[in-house]
Amino acid sequence: MTPETSGGIVRSSALTRFRLAPNPGPMSLNGTNSYLIGAPGAAGSVAVDPGPLDEAHLQALAGDGAIELILITHRHADHTAAAVRFSELTGAPVRAADPTHCHGALPLQDGETLRAAGVDIRVLATPGHTSDSLCFHLPQDGPHGSVLTGDTILGSGTTVLDYPDGTLRDYLGSLDRLERLGPATVLPAHGPVLPALDAVARAYRDHRNGRLEQVRVALQALGADAGIGAVADAVYTDIDPSVRRAAELSVAAQLDFLRTGPTDREGRLGR
Template sequence: MHDDAAVPPAAVPGSIEPTSILTRRVLAPNPGPMTLDGTNSYILQAPGSPSVVVVDPGPLDEAHLAVLAGAGRVDLVLVTHHHADHSAASAHFAELTGAPVRARNAAYCVNGAPLTPDEEIHAAGVRIRVIATPGHTSDSVCFHLPADGPLGSVLTGDTVLGRGTTILGYPDGTLTDYLSSLATLRAIGPATVLPAHGPVLPHLDAACEAYLIHRQERLDQIRAALAELGADATVAQVTDRVYAETDAAVRFAAEASVAAQLAYLRDPR
């Protein structure tokens, strides 16, 4: 989910597209102002492995799930966070494939244990490191594939998008957490970015640096709005000033981000 305008789809839903040495993606047929082209479901598989790992099975769409299930024997399903465009199909996909589903939040696991920060998973011949990245949501995680090419790759969920910037789902997600998560990802270096929405990007560190700069610019805009409107300005008033051109369909998302930024300015701990 993002806080910038969507553009027409660049990929074809239902097709399997190579995205790196160890990954492929299938675009779900759920484009919209909050999902860009749609949700990218990823298939992880080392060369020669008969099994696969699926990340973010996405919305409950039978044709989409059939493509994922047909990619190989599904040994494991991983979920980056609880939002429905990533997790709605999890239980049904587990029934279709018999694979356990693991997420940071136990409520979204199916026959699998919750993910733990810095855990290493070995499945389908792929080494997967779990990175806790709260901010967009409290249960957001990213998956680092250190052996995916010379620089590795990171499946970033909604923490870093292929286009635009992510929203903060305050109060579940906070700006303090999000800034820390971006710094954690930046420290990985120039890995390939495999986002849940939008195109693949090079150089995770550069993408995170751009996001950090964007957040500081937004905070400056919030400060300027408060200077004009007064310290007691409401979330709606600040949103009108800072996100004046935001589409009505994503107004709620803009207000959530403003609320997160106001909370941060009052107490950045």
């Protein structure tokens, strides 16, 4: 998709555009992608993840045109901090899975289809990064559709599992669900747009299974009761200190998964 920029808002697919929030960091990569969804000629847009409380960013989004609805992919502050302020600016209600992040509207439900800004938006529960993580499927967006993946799938690297709220068991199930959507365009909350959601979901699952094998090997060397820190030291040998906490959360999720056992009948880690 050829970029076209107005007020920092860039075309990301046939039915979406985004503006990069000014909040780069170890966990947010180059910043939060705040998306605008709308069909050509629609009177307004749907905003997804208004991001951090940065007035210039919000004014640029609001200045693009009418906002019908604000959607939240999950509870983390780099996605939700500006939601109430953006609602005040635009008059649009805020909907999320978690009622505490809703404003003037009901929580979103798994499988619900929203019709707004001339677009069908299908709500998918994809827990794992957090328990309330959602993805938004736009089946009409190009030949294969698109999916706004929040932090469930990123544009580069892999996501952290915010254990114990997010679990590996849930996350693997969510990757399976996303893979079944086929080669949809990936519209992540951080990082660049990616093609072929099904291939990306498989690669993410392979990465998780590889990490699980590393944790197994570490437990064999350290003992079955080894702590999170010791296992993280063994598995993440060259970790940047700025993401050490994220590595420990992922190790905790992996240990929980291994110690509570697989879910499928053949004992596989993912489909």
